[in-house]
Amino acid sequence: MLKRYDAQKENIISAGIDIGTSTTKLVISRFSLMNMAGGTHMPRIEIIEKEVLYRSPIYRTPLLTASSIDIQAVERLVREEYITAGIEPADIKTGAVIITGETATKHNAEEMVHSLSDHAGDFLVATAGPDLEGIIAAKGSGAYELSKRTGKTVANIDIGGGTANAAVYRSGRLCGTCTLHIGGRLIEFSDGKIISISPPVQQILRLWGADLERGDSRNHPIIGKLTDYMAEVIGRMLRKDLHREDLPLLLGHDPNWTEEIDYIMFSGGISECLYHFENAESSPAQYDDIGKMLAQSLRNCRELAAFKWVEPDETVRATVLGAGTQTTEISGATIHAEGHELPIRNLPVYQIRFDNNLEKGLHQITEAVKKAVEIYDPQQEGQNFALYLTALPYLGFRDIQELSSVLLKSLQAKPMPEQPLVVVLESDHAKVLGQTIKVQETKQSIVCIDQIKVEHGDYIDIGHLLQTNVVPVVTKTLTFHR
Template identity: 35%
Template structure:
C-alpha cells in the first residue's frame, strides 16, 4: 500500500489445477484502510468485482503427468484474453487439487507457474485443506455463521469428494472419500476405458463387475451411481438418520483410513454440493436417460450427480444452494496488507525471513467457557492444523524430510493471570508434541502484547524443536498466510498478511 492513500484497487488472479478440470478467475479488489491515522495500519477488502472467468478446461495430462507446456500456454492465453500481465497482478493464488496434487511434477511446476504469473500464494492442497477451501468458496462457511447450524459442504470433482463441516463460521471436521465423476470413464457405446484402482475394492464388495475394455449398460452404471451416492451420504451422516444404519462399504472409499482413527462426523442439518458434480447436482435439466447423455464428458459425472440428488430426496436430506459450484475451490484472490508487529517479539536466530506461512486460528474465548474448557479444545484444532498444513500427525512421513512451517493465531485474552499464562504455554507445547512433530518452524501470532514472554516459556518447554517465532499486536484469521520480514531497527518486524478471498 502506498502511504497517504485510504483505499486502492488490486488485481488478483486465482488458478486451480484439479483432477479433471483447470480454471482461472481474475478479480478486482478494493482495499480500504479501516484503522485511524494514529493506529497501526489495518486494511480490509471492502469490494470485490469479478473481471474475468476463464472457460473450465479438462486438465491436460501426458502419460499421467501434468502437461506443463499445455497449462503454461493456456495461462498465458487467459492473461491475454483478460488483458492483464504478470506485472499487473499484485496478489493471488495458484493451487493443485485432487489427484493433480499427487503428480510427481506438481511441486516444481507449481512454483514455476506462480513465479511466471505474479505475486502469488502457492499451495499443493491435500484433501483436507481442499475441503476447507471449497467450504469457503461455496459459501458454506459464511452460511453456517448466519444460520448457526452445522452445514456440510461436499466438493465432488473428478476423483474425490472433500467434505467440510462448518459451524458458526468455522470448519470443525473434514473427511474425504474416493467418490468422483471420472473414477469410471467410458465411451458413448458403454465401453469402459478406465476404472480407478481406488474404487475397485468398493465395486467388489457391492458385487459390481466392471472391467476396462468391456461394455456396461445404462442400468448397470445407474445402479453403481446410486450405490456410490448412498455410500457417500452414509459416510457423511454416520449412522444418524439412516434406515439401515451405516454402510460398511463406505470405509473402503475413505481416504486416510489407514493412517488415523476415524472420528464420527458431526450431525449436520444441511448439505451443500460444490465442484463439477455440484454444477450438475443443481442443474435444472432432466437427468440423463441414456449412455450417450451420461458420457457427454467421457465419464459418469452427470449420472452420479442425478443419483446423488435422488438419494438426498429419498433420505430426507435438506440441501442448500452454494454461491459457487465448479469454481468453489478457485482462490479468487490473496489480499495482502502490511502490518508491523510490536517490539516485544521473540525470534530465534537465522529464521527470518519467512514466506507463505499458513495460519490456523484457535477458537475465541467467550463468556460461556472457562480457560480450562477453552484450552481443552486445543487438541482438535492442532490435529486439524497437522492435517491441513503439512502432513502426518505426530511424525515425519516416510522419506519426507522437507522443512515445514505452520502458524497458530491466538485470540485476545482478557485478564490473563500468570497461572493462566503458564497453563496456556504448557497446553500449546503438549498439543504440538502430540500432533505436529513434523513441523520445523512454528509461528505464534498473538493479538495482544505477550509474544516475548510466550516465546521464552515455549522455548523451555519444547527444548529446541521446533524453531520459534512469536509476534504480537497482529490480527489474522483462519486460512490467512503471512510473510515475516527481517527486523526493522532491531525490534519491529514487518508482517505481510495475505487473506485468501473467494
C-alpha cells in the first residue's frame, strides 16, 4: 500500500499475466504516482506517467491434460520472463493474474492463480468469467475509450481459442455483454488431420446432419462452412437476433443491451489473424486450428460488413493490458467503515446508475445484486463485491431510510448475505447511509465510502482507516487509454 504522507512522487512496477485458452502472456509496466494536492490539503495521488517496460513473447498455454493446467510450467515461464525483463517478484507492487476463456474452467484454475500470485508479487487474483473477460478486453482494445470519446455505441468482440466475448459500451457506460462458443481451438489439427472437435461444434454438426470426425482432412469443405456460420452468428448476436439453431453456440445469457451498435472492434488471438500487430519473433506459439479460417470468414461476412469496423489498439494483448494496473484514491472524510473489516482486498465493482431518479434506482438494486453474483461469483463460492451507486438525486432523510431498507433486502440474493455490505458512492452520503443501515440492522457489517469514481470491471482495495478518518482506496483498472 502506498504511504500517504511521505514522498511527493513515487514509481511503482506493475505486472499483468493473462493465461488464456490458447496463449499466455505477460506485460511489465512502470507508473509514476504523485500527490497532486498542496501541502495543507488532503493527499490526492494520481498516475502522471505510464510506460510499458516489457512485453513477453506470446506462449502456448501449458496444459497437463484437457482439464488441467500445468502450474509448474506456467510458474517457470513467468520466472524466466521476470529474469529477461530484469525484475524480481519483490519489485512488483501491483498487477493482475487473469485466467480467461476455457482455461478458467480447468479443475485447478483457482489453485493456479493463487499459486502464481504467491510467487509473482502482490497481485489482484481473478478467474475471469466470460462477462468479466469481455469487459476487461474492451478496455484493453480501446473500445471503451472510443465510446467515451465519440459518444457512440461500440461493441468489442474478443475472440480467443474457446470463446467470443462481446462487451458493448456507449459514452463509456457498459450497456451489456454476451459470450459465444466461437474460437480458434474449437477444431484442432495435427499433421493435416482433425484431432479434436469441441462439443458445441459437434452439436451444430448434428443439427446439420453433417459428417465430420477426428482423422478427417483439415481441408474438409464443411470446416469453411462452419467458420462462415460462426461469423454470421456473431453478426446476429450483435443485432440481438440469434436464431434457434444458433443456441448451441450461446454461453450463458442472451445479448442484453438495448442500444443499436454503431462501431465494432475485434480483439483477441483471432483479431491478430486479421491485423497482424505482433512481430513473428514475439510469438513462438504455433496454432494448428481454425483460427485463420475464422478470421477470413469474419472479413468476408456480409452480416458484419454492415457495421463500421474500427481497428483496435491491441489484438491478442487486449486482456492483459486491460487488467494490469492500479490507481490510488482517498475516500471522502465523511464515511462509515467498521475498522475490523478493513483492509478489504480485490473487491469487484458493480455499478448501479440512478440517473437522478430514486425510484428507478431502487427498482434496480435487487436485480443488480443477482447480476453481480452471476458475473463475479458464478460458482456461488461467496466472492464479495462492492455496489457502486452513481448519479444519485438529492436525498432527504426518508429517501436514505428507503435506500437503506432496499439495500438490506437485496443481500438475500447473495450466497453469503452475512458478508460485509460494501457500498461506494460518488456523492457525499456515505456516513449517513452507513449509520442508517446500522440502525435498521445492527448485526450487518458495513463499509460505506464516498467521493470515489469506479466502473464495472474495476477491482478495489480498501485500506485501514487513517487518522484523518479517510481510507486509501486502490482502484485496479485500465491504464493504457490512448
